[in-house]
Amino acid sequence: MTNETIETMLNHRSIRFFKEETLSDEQIATIVRAAQSASTSSFIQAYSIIGVKDPEKKALLSEYAGNQPYVLKNGHFMIFCADLHRHVLAAEMEDKSAEEILHSLESTEKFIVSVIDASLAAQNAAVAAESMGLGICYIGGIRNELAKVIDLLGCPSHVLPLFGLAIGIPEHTSDLKPRLPYENIYHEESYQPDDDIMKKQLAEYNQIISDYYNSRTAGKRQDRWTQQMVSMLSKRSRMTMDQIVRQQQLMKDERQ
C-alpha cells in the first residue's frame, strides 16, 4: 500500500549539504502555496513565513544557529513564525479595542494553536520541496539566539520565530535513520500503561541505533538512543524561552 506521496515521506532524510543554486521564485511560490494549504485551527492561520535570500543576513542567522554552514549555503532559507499580530490588526479594522481580544490572544491556548499552525504549514512546505526533488533540513538552532533573530527579522509583538527550513538541491544523500519502534509511538485505545513494555521497546531500539552507528563508523560510534537523549537533556539549553515568548506578548497567563 503505497504511492508517490507516501514514498516521498518515507524517504525523508535531513540534507545538510546543498548545491549553490538558488530556488526560482516559481519554486518558492509552489512551496509557500503548499504550506498555506495545510489545515489551520478555526481558520485562524496564525503563522507567517519569512524567506531570507540576503547573504549577510543568512550569515548572521547561521552564526546564531551555532555556525551551521547549511543555514548560509542552500537554495533558499525560510523561517516559520507563530504569528497572532495580524489578528490585532483585525481588531483595529473592526473598530474593537485591543483589550477586547488580548486576554484570549495572549493565552497559552492561542500560543499552542499558533505553534501547531506554523508546524503544519512547515511540514507541507518540507514535503512539497522533497516531492520536487529538493532536500530540506529543519533548523531549531535559531532558538539558540532567539532574541537576536527576532531583532534581525524585525518581528513585532505577537510574532515568534520557531525554526528555520533550509531548502536546496542535495549535494549528497544520507542514510535513513531508524525511528522509534512502531508500538512505542502508536498506542491503541489508551496510552501504554506498562512502563516495562515501553522500556523493553526502547532497549530493542537502542540495539538498532547502536548497530546503525557501528556499521557507519567502522565501530567508532555505538551510542544508544537512550544515552543520546539523557546526554542532551542533562544540559540546560534555551532556558530563557519562557521569558522571550512573554516578551513577544504571547502566553502571558497569570500563574496561580
Place this chain on the structure above:
Amino acid sequence: MTNETIETMLNHRSIRFFKEETLSDEQIATIVRAAQSASTSSFIQAYSIIGVKDPEKKALLSEYAGNQPYVLKNGHFMIFCADLHRHVLAAEMEDKSAEEILHSLESTEKFIVSVIDASLAAQNAAVAAESMGLGICYIGGIRNELAKVIDLLGCPSHVLPLFGLAIGIPEHTSDLKPRLPYENIYHEESYQPDDDIMKKQLAEYNQIISDYYNSRTAGKRQDRWTQQMVSMLSKRSRMTMDQIVRQQQLMKDERQ
C-alpha cells in the same frame, strides 16, 4: 510546476462526514509510518499517537469535543500527543536520577519542541491519508475538556494530548476555502514592517471571504475574515490550558 504530492496538498479541505467503513490495519500502519518519517528535533521524537476504535470511548471524545459527530463517525480516530514520558524512562535505563534531566525536560523550550514534533508527524499522517483518497479533519475541540481526555486516555506525566485527527472515506466533498493572501503570509528578508500594507491585504481578503460565503449561502452569510477572528478572540476559551500543561509536568519554568 506541480506533481501528485503537491496536487494532494493543494486540494486539501476538511472532511466532516465519513462513510461508516473502518480503515484496515494496513492503512493505519501506512499512515503511522508516514507520520514517523517526519523530521524531529535532535532525533528526540517527542510525541505519541493514540488510535481509538472503541465506539464508547469515541462517543465520549465526541462529547468532550463539543458534540462533533465526525469524532464518532469516521474510519479511524487518532489523538496526537506531545510526549516526553519515554525520555524519563530513558534516564532510568541509563541509571540517571530524574533530577538530572527534569529541569531541561520540563522547560518551555522542550514543550515547544514536543508540540512541533507532534504537529510535523500529524501533518505527514494527514497528507498520507489524503494521498490514499481518504479525507481528514483535525479536531482541536478535544482541548475543550482536556483534563477529561487526559484521564480517559490514561496519559501519564509529561504527556499532553494536543488534537485529534478524524480519518475516513469522504461522504461528501466541500469547497476549497481561500487562504490569506500570499504576501500576507510570506514576507521577504524581514517581517513586513508596514501595518497599513498588511491591513490593505486583509481588506482584500475580507472581500474574497465575503464573496465566498455570499455565493454559497445565497446571500445569507457574508462574514469578513477579520470579523470572524475578532468574534472568536473576544470569547475567552480554554483559559485553563496553562494550568493543565503544568499539571502534566510540562513547561514548569519559574517565572520572574
